[in-house]
Amino acid sequence: MASHRQHSVLATMPSSTSDPLLHNIPIPSFLTSASSESFTWLYTTAALICALLVLEQSVYRYKKRHLPGSSWTIPIIGKYADSLKPTMEGYMAQWNSGALSAVSVFNIFVVMASSNEYSRKILNSPNHAEPCLVYSAKQILMPDNWVFLTGKTHVEYRRILNTLFTRKALGIYIGVQDAISRQHFSKWLSEAATDSSPKPIMMTARDLNMHTSLRVFCGKHIPEEGAVEINQKYWDITQALELVNFPLAIPGTKVYRAIQARKAAFKWLELAASQAKIAVAEGAEPECMLEEWVKEMQSPSYKGRKDFSDREMAMVVFSFLFASQDAMSSGLIYGFQHLADHPDILAKIREEQYRVRAGDVDKPLTLEMLDEMPYLKAFVKESMRVKPPVTMVPYKATKAFPISADYTVPANSMVIPSFYNSLHDPTVFPDPDSLSPERWLDPQSSANTNPKNYLVFGSGPHKCIGIEYATMNIALILATASVMMDWEHDITPESNKVKIIATLFPLDGCRLKLSPRKHV
Ligand code: HEM
Secondary structure (H helix, E strand, O other): OHHHHHHOOOOOOOOOOOOHHHOOOOOOHHHHOOOHHHHHHHHHHHHHHHHHHHHHHHHHHHHHOOOOOOOOOOOOOEOHHHHHOOOHHHHHHHHHOOOEEEEEEOOEEEEEEOOHHHHHHHHOOOOOEEEOOOOOHHHHHOOOOHHHOOHHHHHHHHHHHHHHHOHHHHHHHHHHHHHHHHHHHHHHHHHHHHOOOOEEOHHHHHHHHHHHHHHHHHHHHOOHHHHHHHHHHHHHHHHOOOOOOOOOOOOOOHHHHHHHHHHHHHHHHHHHHHHHHHHHHOOOOOOOHHHHHHHHHHOOOOOOOOOOOHHHHHHHHHHHHHHHHHHHHHHHHHHHHHHHHOHHHHHHHHHHHHHHOOOOOOOOOOHHHHHOOHHHHHHHHHHHHHOOOOOEOOEEEOOOEEEEOOEEEOOOOEEEEEOHHHHOOOOOOOOOOOOOHHHHOOOOOHHHHOHHHOOOOOOHHHOOOOHHHHHHHHHHHHHHHHHHEEEEEOOOOOOOOEEEEOEEEEOOOOEEEEEEOOOO
16 A cells, blocks of 8 residues: 555655755656556557548548648548538638639548539539438438439439429429418418518528428328428428538437437328328329329329338438428528519519419419419529529549549549539629529520529439429419518628528528508
């Protein structure tokens, strides 16, 4: 005992020490009396950590080569802190630093492509790159979700899913969309009647979108309480859509909460799939997407797979919610904001509405009526060009990807095509930041003759499957809003700043003062 105490707490410097001040000063045992094995362990560990840190930097520099981007990466986490709070300014600086540039996040090497040429090349090179969505997507969507398929199996799956977006199918959905948007506007207006102060529409527009999507996809096969539960929990999923999340889905993390939300949604969606099958078997004519899918598979001309389980159908509907909910909300909210800030454009939209509706604003919209609204469609297209809901889509290089003459993306890197610079290219869209629906009305305009630049919905084998549905939804909601309501934008210093939650939103949530519009 005594000897132990002597060698630990009361250890002194060796007698050879000449400084008298140091005599008899207690020295912690780990500095002096630790065994030589402890020192060896300490030095070895320190040396190993140093070697790993040097290796991390060397690998990063080796992969990055001459691409723009920091010469060194922050050890272990890299640019994780930046990816937690992304800003438009930060992304623009990255995109403008070069057609290809590099960053590293949690040791995932990321190549960002900002030019039209490289972005399209990534989207159209299925032999070298495939979508990996955001890092958390597989945990949230389930690894066997169809969206992660590639090649032939993906093409085959899309074949049946494409039938859910034909003109015939859209003709079923439009009545549901029209009725639900009117219900929501009536609610918005009655709330504005009790408190007329401006309110952000960020959440109310999201509710409208979710309600419409669930009823279009599942019809009456989800009870109201299920729709409410999915809607409430969906926000947890949106919040987990960071480019790269904390790697472990442990309780308390965003990904963990998103997984719980997905489980709750799946319960209702599987039930809806099974009920849709029963309804069609009993002879119901399709009133929603799930019923349309079941009916389509019964068609004598249909030769594809017919044995989709309730779970597989639920996964597809969930993938549609996942892909559409945030992007459509973003497109819709900026649509409202752009119209409020451009009364001349709103006036033209209204003129077209009253003309096509022949003054009857209560008449439900049909596809044929939408066909006669080119100005509305041009506005929707332009609004999403100026503020693209999705600015980039993460892909993964499945093998070394020689993307340019002097750079090969290393295998397993993330490679991210971004759309913003293509959509704001001044040679294709003169005065690119200004909102001009007219540029889409002239078939010979540079906007119309360069469709390769309009990357709002991506390009190639994974191009958005819901383009027609999404544009129709945003168009008809804005169209009906324009004849039912007046709205004034409460412009704040944050109105023109962008908040990025996977998709783009006005930082102040778009504060609108609503009032009923008199019939003209
Ligand atoms: C304004 C609304 C929307 C925007 C801006 C948008 C944008 C996109 C983009 C950029 C992609 C990636 C394309 C690529 O990798 O080349 C995508 C994929 C996808 N979108 Fe959309 N989307 C919207 C609405 C919708 C809707 C309403 C649905 C379904 C109802 C949907 C379903 C999908 C699916 C399933 C994919 C993956 C397709 C595949 O991997 O084959 N999206 N979307």
